[in-house]
Amino acid sequence: MSTFTNFLQMLFSFLLYNDNHHPDHGTRLVSFPECEGYVRLNPTDFYDVGEMVINFRTNRPSGLLAYLADDLHEDVMAVQLVDGRVEAIFGKEVTDITRVQSSEDTYGDGMWHSVVISKISSKKVGLRVDGVDYAQAKFRTRRSVITDGVMFIGGLPSNFPYNKHAIRDLQPLAGCMANITVGSSVQNFALALSDLNANYTFCPAESSSQPVLMTTTSEARALVTIPLATSQPAVMKTREVTPAVVPDECKLGLLGSGTVDPLDAGAGFFGATNESRYEFESLGREYVTQDAMYFSLKTAAEYGVLYYTADAGQFDFTSLYLEDGYLVYTFDYGSGAVVIQSNERINDNQWHEVRTMRESSLGIIFIDGQRVGQGQMTGTSRYLSVETPLYVGGIPSDLEVDDVPPRSRESLIGCIKDFTVDPPREKLSEYEVLQCGYSFEPGVFFGQFDGYLTVEESFNVGVSVEISLEIKPRKTTGTIFSVQKPNMDFMSLEMRAGELFLTVENGGGEFTATFSPAEGEFALCDGEWHHIIVNKDRYFASLTVDGIPGVRGESTNMGQLETDTDDPLYFGGLPTNVVHDGITKNEHYVGCMKNVVINGESKSLTNSRTSGDVDTQSCPAD
Numbered sequence: 119m120s121t122f123t124n125f126l127q128m129l130f131s132f133l134l135y136n137d138n139h140h141p142d143h144g145t146r147l148v149s150f151p152e153c154e155g156y157v158r159l160n161p162t163d164f165y166d167v168g169e170m171v172i173n174f175r176t177n178r179p180s181g182l183l184a185y186l187a188d189d190l191h192e193d194v195m196a197v198q199l200v201d202g203r204v205e206a207i208f209g210k211e212v213t214d215i216t217r218v219q220s221s222e223d224t225y226g227d228g229m230w231h232s233v234v235i236s237k238i239s240s241k242k243v244g245l246r247v248d249g250v251d252y253a254q255a256k257f258r259t260r261r262s263v264i265t266d267g268v269m270f271i272g273g274l275p276s277n278f279p280y281n282k283h284a285i286r287d288l289q290p291l292a293g294c295m296a297n298i299t300v301g302s303s304v305q306n307f308a309l310a311l312s313d314l315n316a317n318y319t320f321c322p323a324e325s326s327s328q329p330v331l332m333t334t335t336s337e338a339r340a341l342v343t344i345p346l347a348t349s350q351p352a353v354m355k356t357r358e359v360t361p362a363v364v365p366d367e368c369k370l371g372l373l374g375s376g377t378v379d380p381l382d383a384g385a386g387f388f389g390a391t392n393e394s395r396y397e398f399e400s401l402g403r404e405y406v407t408q409d410a411m412y413f414s415l416k417t418a419a420e421y422g423v424l425y426y427t428a429d430a431g432q433f434d435f436t437s438l439y440l441e442d443g444y445l446v447y448t449f450d451y452g453s454g455a456v457v458i459q460s461n462e463r464i465n466d467n468q469w470h471e472v473r474t475m476r477e478s479s480l481g482i483i484f485i486d487g488q489r490v491g492q493g494q495m496t497g498t499s500r501y502l503s504v505e506t507p508l509y510v511g512g513i514p515s516d517l518e519v520d521d522v523p524p525r526s527r528e529s530l531i532g533c534i535k536d537f538t539v540d541p542p543r544e545k546l547s548e549y550e551v552l553q554c555g556y557s558f559e560p561g562v563f564f565g566q567f568d569g570y571l572t573v574e575e576s577f578n579v580g581v582s583v584e585i586s587l588e589i590k591p592r593k594t595t596g597t598i599f600s601v602q603k604p605n606m607d608f609m610s611l612e613m614r615a616g617e618l619f620l621t622v623e624n625g626g627g628e629f630t631a632t633f634s635p636a637e638g639e640f641a642l643c644d645g646e647w648h649h650i651i652v653n654k655d656r657y658f659a660s661l662t663v664d665g666i667p668g669v670r671g672e673s674t675n676m677g678q679l680e681t682d683t684d685d686p687l688y689f690g691g692l693p694t695n696v697v698h699d700g701i702t703k704n705e706h707y708v709g710c711m712k713n714v715v716i717n718g719e720s721k722s723l724t725n726s727r728t729s730g731d732v733d734t735q736s737c738p739a740d
Contacts, residue, residue, distance in 0.1 A: 148272065148307050148316050149294040155315030156273035156290065159305055161186065163266040164195040167301030168237040171730070172197060173567075175321065176293025179226040182273050183233070183291060184298070187281060189267035194284045197235055199291070202226045206235045206245045207284045210263055215283055218245040218255045232567060236694065249568075271295060271305075275314065294321035299730070306550075368643030370592045370740065372566040372708055381469060385414070385535030385554035388511035389422070389735045392724070394529040394550040395512035399543040401427055401436075406501040408477045410540040411438070413510075417532025418467040418559045419443075421525040424534075427508045432521055434503045438474055438483075439526040440465065445491065447474050447483050448521065453497030455521070456481055460490040467532075467559070476502075507546060510537055528724055531560055531736045561590075561712035561737040562690075562723040568706040569730030570597075570691035573714065573721050577601050579609045579622075579681035582655040587714045589650060589707075590737070591643040596707030598650075601687040602698040609681055610700025611652055611661075613707070615639050618668065620652055621700035622659045625682070626675025628700070631659040633668030643709070645740070654681065689714070693729065710737035 148157055164170055164186050172183050176199065183197040183204075196207040202223035209215040225231050225247065234246040237257075244254035273290030274280055280288065298305040307318055388394040401409060411425060420443045428435035436449035443463035448455050460483050464470055473484040478500055483491035506517075512529030513519060519527055533554035537545075562571065579601065589598065594616040602608030602623075609622045616639035620631040635641035642648055642663075651662040657673035691706035692698060714721040724734045 146298070146304055146307065147294065147296045147321060148318055149321045150272045150291055151315055151317070152292045153315055154273055154276070154290045155313070156275060157271045157307055157313045157316050158311045159269045159271060159307075160309065160311065161266050161269045162300040162303070163264050164235075164300065165193075165237060165263050165265060167303075169299075169301060170195075170197070170235045171297070171299040172233045172235075173230060173296045173298070174199075174233070174291070174293060175228060175230045175295075176226055176291060177228045178289075178292050180287070180289040181291030181293065182285070182289060183271070183295070185268070185270045185274060185280060185285070186265040187268050188264055191267075191279055191281045193263040193265055194281045195235070195263075195265050196281075196284050197233065198285065198289070199225060200287075204231075204233055204245065204247050204251075206243070208237075208243050208257060208263070209284070216243060216255050216257055218243060218253050220245065220247045220251045220253060222247070222251050234694075238695075269300075271298060272316070273314075296321075297731075368592050368594065368640055369645035370590070370643065370709070372592050382416070382533060382535075382554040385416070385533040386511070386548070386551040387533050387554040387558070388551055389419075389529050389531035389558070390552050391550045391735060392515055392529045393512065394735075395423075395514070396510040396534075396537065396548045396551065397546045398508035398510065398537075398539060399546060400507055401502070401504050401539075401543065404541050406503065408475075409436070409502075410473065410475045411538070412471075412473050412540070413537040414469055414535045415464065415472050415532065416467060416469045416554070417465050417530060419465055419531040420560065422528055422530035422532070423509065423512050423522065423526065424472075424530060425508060425510045425537075426513050426519065426522065427504045427506050428519075428521065429503055429505050432519070435521045436476065436502060436504070437522055438472075439522050440530070441523060441526050445472065445483055445485070446526070447481055447491065447493075449476060449481060449495070449502065450521070451495065451497060451499035451502055453499040454495065456493045456495035458483055458491045458493035460485060462490055465532075508539065508543060510534065511551065512549075525722070529735070531558060558736040559710075559739045561588075561710040563710050563733040563737045564596075564690040564707050565731035565733070566592075566708050567731040568691055569728065569732035570693065570706065571689040571723060571732060571734075572686050572727040572729075573599075573689050573723065574687040574716075575727075576684050577687035578684045579607070579654060581680050583609070583653075583681075583717060585611075585652040585714070585716050587650055588647045588712050589642070589709060590645070590647050590711075591707065591709040593705075593708045594639055594643055595703050595705045596709075597688070597691050597701050597703075597705065598707060599687060599689045600692060600698045600701050601683045601685055602700065603683050603685050607681045607683055608698055608700050609654060609683070610698055611650075612701050612703065613642065614703055616642055618642075618650070618661055618663065619700075619702075620654075620659050620661050620671065622654050622671070622673075622681060623699065624657065624673060624675070624678035624680060626657075626673055626678035629657065629659055629671040629673040631661045631668055631671035633661040633663050633666075635663070647710075647712075689723070689726075690732065691730075712737075 179202045187194045204220040424438040426437040433452040443465035445460040447458040475482045479495040598611040600610035618633040653660045656679045659671040661668035
């Protein structure tokens with residue numbers, strides 16, 4: 119990571135602000151200078167969630183990566199670099215400490231490395247570095263261990279009473295760390311409880327290093343900077359290269375370029391997380407009969423909150439949201455709501471001026487100065503009384519809202535600028551709002567460092583099923599989806615070298631439908647969305663891509679009709695140590711995915727359980 123261009127790619131990948139102060143917004147990168155430093159985060163019990171992922175880079179042979187402990191520092195889980203080896207420490211008192219070390223001792227080489235620490239079972243713990251250096255050990259303590267007291271990254275404060283049985287020679291880290299994940303939660307350094315000598319804006323370049331080329335076992339990869347969060351890192355090798363030798367296979371790189379639009383200056387991007395929002399002062403007495411809201415909007419999203427405020431019981435409220443790309447303006451004084459929908463969609467990813475006006479029982483929507491919707495409330499009340507802040511772009515995840523349809527309650531994915539309330543209200547705070555200026559679109563993004571979604575915890579394929587989805591891949595091999603009863607029936611869709619393979623097992627032998635693009639291996643990773651329809655009907659299987667049918671598969675045993683699964687349905691990849699017989703390459707999908715429909719029912723990928731390098735809020739468009 120030696121060029122400013124790579125640093126910009128890093129900014130895009132992590133959706134960070136390039137800011138010279140401690141971040142007010144979500145950020146996942148931290149660097150520590152040669153002197154002592156640390157970040158203290160809200161504690162998480164490792165032994166409860168069972169997995170931690172750390173991405174780091176340092177030129178030093180030793181340094182503390184993470185320290186989690188209870189309040190008494192008896193129970194502990196720590197990760198450190200010791201003489202070039204990654205070491206994970208588990209347990210409590212000295213007799214109960216378990217240490218697991220990497221076999222390689224070269225991880226202080228100034229390159230990025232990805233570490234996964236896992237509690238494999240109640241009796242076994244494991245460590246994996248860069249996907250290939252794997253070690254595990256028996257968990258020595260039989261007593262319960264809880265690390266919900268403290269969590270430090272990169273070092274510890276002076277005179278801090280840490281567990282010296284676990285950390286024998288405390289050395290602070292001099293280097294960079296990024297996308298630290300505990301369980302399925304990526305840690306946000308903007309929420310740090312305290313820090314020392316921590317820089318959240320960049321990772322200093324190495325004067326002697328060239329851009330890093332990271333590859334998997336099957337394909338060369340595009341230039342990358344720092345890795346994304348991962349629960350199962352790709353098999354990864356690093357070497358010095360020049361940009362000229364990077365092969366141009368798929369049209370889109372693994373990270374995305376994040377095209378900047380000058381018109382986006384001063385706007386905020388919402389949707390990096392579902393907590394993304396502005397908060398304004400609550401609408402007071404001067405708003406009981408009238409108000410006006412003005413702002414500029416740019417989005418490609420079909421659903422999402424634009425603004426919302428209510429009283430404690432949600433009898434009185436006023437709200438504007440997106441539904442199927444239309445603006446919906448609704449308010450209620452406690453005796454019956456009016457719902458006003460614009461007569462045109464606004465989600466064309468262009469800037470538009472939006473204005474809503476409320477006067478007594480009348481409500482009006484304007485887009486670009488034109489009246490596009492109007493309605494009148496029929497209830498008897500004529501006064502609005504609200505208590506919550508005025509939320510803009512999203513609402514807190516712990517706020518139960520019944521006045522907005524479920525799909526529209528999610529944070530907006532898009533940009534807002536110049537939000538104005540008349541009479542004026544002060545903006546109090548903002549959460550997870552990034553700088554607008556990059557090209558995003560709705561969907562789920564699976565990054566290059568392995569992740570997956572559990573769309574259904576228990577899914578039965580049965581006699582017949584139809585699954586449709588849209589994909590925009592960034593590599594030619596990867597798991598699209600898969601479900602299997604252990605060692606028994608399954609259905610899996612996998613992309614291998616640009617071809618699609620739908621493999622089904624009913625109990626009488628596998629049968630496979632295929633789709634081979636006429637344009638060759640890279641036809642499906644051409645930077646465009648591709649619509650896939652999967653059909654399994656009794657002993658037949660078929661694939662259709664962009665309206666073009668593939669080669670149908672047929673079982674030789676027509677007596678077996680049902681695919682009996684009732685197991686998790688995974689999209690994008692499989693968990694560690696899970697093997698599905700229909701997945702032959704076991705590589706994770708990289709790219710965007712959206713509009714998953716199963717038997718006519720749309721599935722919310724945003725609300726699916728995630729693991730690893732998955733962004734459920736938005737996709738890089740290029």
